[in-house]
Amino acid sequence: xxxxxxxxxxxxxxxxxxxxxxxxxxxxxxxxxxxxxxxxxxxxxxxxxxxxxxxxxxxxxxxxxxxxxxxxxxxxxxxxxxxxxxxxxxxxxxxxxxxxxxxxxxxxxxxxxxxxxxxxxxxxxxxxxxxxxxxxxxxxxxxxxxxxxxxxxxxxxxxxxxxxxxxxxxxxxxxxxxxxxxxxxxxxxxxxxxxxxxxxxxxxxxxxxxxxxxxxxxxxxxxxxxxxxxxxxxxxxxxxxxxxxxxxxxxxxxxxxxxxxxxxxxxxxxxxxxxxxxxxxxxxxxxxxx
Numbered sequence: 001x002x003x004x005x006x007x008x009x010x011x012x013x014x015x016x017x018x019x020x021x022x023x024x025x026x027x028x029x030x031x032x033x034x035x036x037x038x039x040x041x042x043x044x045x046x047x048x049x050x051x052x053x054x055x056x057x058x059x060x061x062x063x064x065x066x067x068x069x070x071x072x073x074x075x076x077x078x079x080x081x082x083x084x085x086x087x088x089x090x091x092x093x094x095x096x097x098x099x100x101x102x103x104x105x106x107x108x109x110x111x112x113x114x115x116x117x118x119x120x121x122x123x124x125x126x127x128x129x130x131x132x133x134x135x136x137x138x139x140x141x142x143x144x145x146x147x148x149x150x151x152x153x154x155x156x157x158x159x160x161x162x163x164x165x166x167x168x169x170x171x172x173x174x175x176x177x178x179x180x181x182x183x184x185x186x187x188x189x190x191x192x193x194x195x196x197x198x199x200x201x202x203x204x205x206x207x208x209x210x211x212x213x214x215x216x217x218x219x220x221x222x223x224x225x226x227x228x229x230x231x232x233x234x235x236x237x238x239x240x241x242x243x244x245x246x247x248x249x250x251x252x253x254x255x256x257x258x259x260x261x262x263x264x265x266x267x268x269x270x271x272x273x274x275x276x277x278x279x280x281x282x283x284x285x286x287x288x289x290x
Contacts, residue, residue, distance in 0.1 A: 010076035029096035070198035113191030113221030117231035135267035142278030182209035
C-alpha cells in the first residue's frame with residue numbers, strides 16, 4: 001500500500017517547540033492520500049515530539065539521541081516504500097493542494113530527483129535558491145564579504161536582487177537549480193538510494209543537503225524548482241536559536257570545511273586557515289554583539 005499510494009512524508013524533529021504540532025495540522029487536509037508519515041525525533045527534551053505520539057496515520061521514531069539531520073533523514077526514508085518522499089523541517093506549514101500539484105508535475109519528469117516550490121518566510125520573502133558553493137564563495141562567506149555585499153543591496157553573486165516572483169499563477173514552469181532550501185524537498189526515493197543517501201558525517205546539521213545535491217547532480221539527476229507554486233510557509237532560524245550562536249558557528253564552519261575537503265581537495269589546504277580565522281572572528285565580534 002505504501003508504494004502504491006505514491007507519497008510519504010519524513011519529518012526530522014529536534015526540540016522544535018510548537019512547530020511540529022502546526023506542521024502536522026497543516027498536513028491533515030491531505031489525509032489518507034499520504035502513504036505514510038514518519039517523524040524521526042532526535043532525542044528532543046522539550047516535549048515537541050508529543051503531538052506525533054499516537055496520532056492517526058503518523059509513525060513516531062524516537063531515536064533517543066541526536067542522529068543529526070542526515071542520520072535521521074536516512075532512518076526515516078528507509079522506513080517508507082513510496083516512490084516520493086516529502087522531506088520536511090518541522091518549522092514549516094504546508095499548503096496541501098500545492099503538494100498534490102507538485103506531485104503530479106514530478107511524476108511526468110523521470111530524471112527529477114528533487115522538486116521544490118516557493119516557501120514564504122514571515123517577511124514574505126522566499127529562501128534563496130543558490131548555486132553549489134565552491135572554495136571562493138565559501139571563503140567569501142567566512143570573511144564577511146557576503147554581509148558587505150548585502151549591505152550594498154547586492155546578492156551573493158554581486159548582482160542586484162530581483163523582486164520575488166508571483167506565486168500561484170497558472171504557469172508551473174520548472175527551473176533547473178543546484179541547491180534549493182532543504183526545509184521542503186519532494187525527493188525521489190530511487191534517487192536517494194542511487195547515491196547512498198545522506199552523508200551522516202555532516203553532523204548534526206548544515207552542508208549535508210549541499211553535499212547531497214552535488215552528488216545527486218553528478219549522478220545525472222535533475223533538481224527542479226517551481227517558483228510560481230507556493231507550497232507553504234517557513235519560520236526558519238529555529239536551530240540557530242536553540243544551539244546558540246557560538247555553537248552554530250563551530251558546527252557550521254566545521255561542516256563547511258568537511259564539504260571542502262570532500263569535494264575540493266586541491267583548494268582545501270589553502271582556504272582552510274582563512275575560513276578558520278573567519279569563524280573565530282565571527283565568534284568574537286558577532287558573538288559579543290549578540
